[in-house]
Amino acid sequence: MSEYKKDLEKKLTPIQLEVTQNNGTEPPFKNEYWNLTDPGIYVDIISGIPLFSSIDKFESDCGWPSFTKPLDVKEIVEKLDTTFGMRRTEVRSKTADSHLGHVFPDGPPPLGTRYCINSAALQFIPVDELEEKGYGEYQRLFA
Helix, strand or coil: CCHHHCCHHHHCCHHHHHHHHHCCCCCCCCCCCCCCCCCEEEEECCCCCEEEEHHHEECCCCCCCEECCCCCHHHEEEEEECHHHCCEEEEEECCCCCEEEEEECCCCCCCCCEEEECHHHEEEEEHHHCCCCCCHHHHHHHC
């Protein structure tokens, strides 16, 4: 068992557990970060590893946080997902092996990707708290 997987029932809310460990999906437009516009980074709720930045976040009208790209592509794993009779690409965090959401080819230019991510899989770190929470190296993104 990964060090990150210990005692998750005690560390996570029921929706965080369902999304990250059981490939669940939270309701659109009724989740913590779908319309958050504050500057900062989004980290994996389980491992704390930075995944996305508010700089790459955009309003996609889908009801979940949407990003054009991850902070580090090496921390993202993409897998074919054929559940519910659909063919789409699941996005997981590499280190914690958590379900994050899906990536679609309908994002804005120039990349054209939309990482549609469940808020329940993320923790938001505001730019003014980056240093104190150990993410000071990411302040350069907002300079």
